[in-house]
Amino acid sequence: MTITDAHVSTVKLPAVGAARPATLEARDISAWFGDHKVLDRVSLTMPAQKVSALIGPSGCGKSTFLRILNRMHELVGSASLAGQVLLDGDDIYDRGRRITHARREIGMVFQKPNPFPAMSIYDNVLAGLKMNGIKASRADKDDLVEECLTKGGLWKEVRDRLRQPGGALSGGQQQRLCIARSLAVRPRVLLMDEPCSALDPTSTRRIEQTIGELKDEVTIVIVTHNMQQAQRVSDQCAFFLAEQGTPGVIVEHGPTEVMFTNPQDSRTNDYVNGRFG
Ligand SMILES: Nc1ncnc2c1ncn2[C@@H]1O[C@H](COP(=O)(O)OP(=O)(O)OP(=O)(O)O)[C@@H](O)[C@H]1O
Numbered sequence: 001m002t003i004t005d006a007h008v009s010t011v012k013l014p015a016v017g018a019a020r021p022a023t024l025e026a027r028d029i030s031a032w033f034g035d036h037k038v039l040d041r042v043s044l045t046m047p048a049q050k051v052s053a054l055i056g057p058s059g060c061g062k063s064t065f066l067r068i069l070n071r072m073h074e075l076v077g078s079a080s081l082a083g084q085v086l087l088d089g090d091d092i093y094d095r096g097r098r099i100t101h102a103r104r105e106i107g108m109v110f111q112k113p114n115p116f117p118a119m120s121i122y123d124n125v126l127a128g129l130k131m132n133g134i135k136a137s138r139a140d141k142d143d144l145v146e147e148c149l150t151k152g153g154l155w156k157e158v159r160d161r162l163r164q165p166g167g168a169l170s171g172g173q174q175q176r177l178c179i180a181r182s183l184a185v186r187p188r189v190l191l192m193d194e195p196c197s198a199l200d201p202t203s204t205r206r207i208e209q210t211i212g213e214l215k216d217e218v219t220i221v222i223v224t225h226n227m228q229q230a231q232r233v234s235d236q237c238a239f240f241l242a243e244q245g246t247p248g249v250i251v252e253h254g255p256t257e258v259m260f261t262n263p264q265d266s267r268t269n270d271y272v273n274g275r276f277g
Pocket residue numbers: 033038056057058059060061062063064065076
């Protein structure tokens with residue numbers, strides 16, 4: 001985001017319950033870094049109020065696909081793409097649409113927790129408001145901080161130390177703080193790129209519980225290498241594969257239970273049963 005983008009508009013904070021989870025639909029997405037094609041005509045519908053897991057071996061394009069879903073791919077100088085990403089039917093890449101709008105409606109949580117370490121827990125939660133030019137009263141901010149930390153599963157642990165720095169929290173708590181921060185702008189979709197890979201098993205289960213609690217209000221798309229996690233948290237799975245230097249494609253997608261118990265493609269079967277990747 002540029003300074004100009006951040007200050008062109010002043011937006012009011014949407015009321016509690018105002019954000020509706022949206023269906024995200026990727027149509028024929030291809031992606032390149034320079035002349036290296038890494039995705040080839042990938043299409044996937046990620047329904048509202050569901051958790052969609054993107055699985056597949058390293059390097060098959062899952063993170064690239066995820067970053068295309070909220071226009072982060074274009075931050076890389078050599079990156080290009082083709083295709084459409086529809087948020088409840090509206091293409092986020094339409095010329096008239098601002099990049100900041102897409103990123104506000106479609107939030108992202110990264111592999112490594114990235115709170116602002118010196119900023120207080122309270123201000124960390126509200127950081128996205130300032131960046132998006134969203135105005136709120138002090139009372140609304142207090143309510144929002146409590147609401148988002150509660151949804152992130154962190155409120156009870158930090159309610160008495162909201163002025164302490166975000167960097168003083170444990171890794172798992174920092175990741176839940178990042179989830180709370182992304183929720184504060186009331187996104188309609190939340191993208192999560194291996195959100196538990198840097199966390200211990202207890203913190204991982206806590207985040208998984210949070211994902212389950214959130215899905216009624218925000219559509220979730222998660223990249224994970226952990227097959228048990230995909231089974232525990234997702235409603236549908238998409239299996240990505242890039243064979244022998246070819247660009248990544250979706251081999252198969254469907255309800256998680258079917259993908260793990262009765263996949264149609266033998267490569268899916270091999271992957272979910274740990275035979276490669
Ligand atoms: N910034 C970049 N510049 C150039 N090539 C990139 C860049 N990011 C990713 N790639 C390439 O794009 C391809 C897909 O990478 P991507 O990270 O999307 O795969 P992935 O399935 O998410 O992998 P992993 O599971 O290891 O995170 C790889 O060949 C990778 O080397």
